Amino acid sequence: MTTIAERLRIVPEFRPDEYDRVTEILSGKLDRRLKRWNPEQVELEISVKGRDSDQQRVALECWVSGLPKLVATSSQRKLDDAVAEVRDDLFTQIDKHVTKKEASRRR
Template sequence: MTTVADRLRIVPEFTSEDRGRLVDILSGKLDRRFKRWDPQQVELEISAKGRDTDQQRVVLECWISGLPKLVATSAEARLDDAIAEVRDDLFRQIDKHVTKQEGSRRR
């Protein structure tokens, strides 16, 4: 099982039938980034407000031991596009923190 599959909480806007699709979209890229932490150090939660409406907003929250809470959001109209956008945004945020930590260790 992957970190995303194991540690992802989905809130009521998504159903248990959505879980497989969510894990498929989120896992590949994020799991590569999560390899530096024990899976127990990672918590993920995804939610969607106004799902399938013009006001849709998808939020992916992430808690990783040693990092501040990370939040990625998307207002993309297509749900799959919104999920991919929050995945990519979260990846960038994690990468930024990892790069900053590695840079401070080198000094």
């Protein structure tokens, strides 16, 4: 089981028939970035507000041991595109913190 599949909470604004697709989109790239932590050190939550409206907003929140709370958001209209956008944004945020931490250790 992947970290995403094990540690992701999907808020009820998503329909149960979408859970597998959301997990699939978030897995892979993001799982590779989270491998440095034990799954128990990671919490993820994805939500969508204002669904199917001009105000739709997808948020992916992440709590990882040793990092501040990270939040990625998207206002993309297509749900799959929004989920992919928050995945990529969260990956970048985690990568930034990891790179910064590793650079400070080398000094």
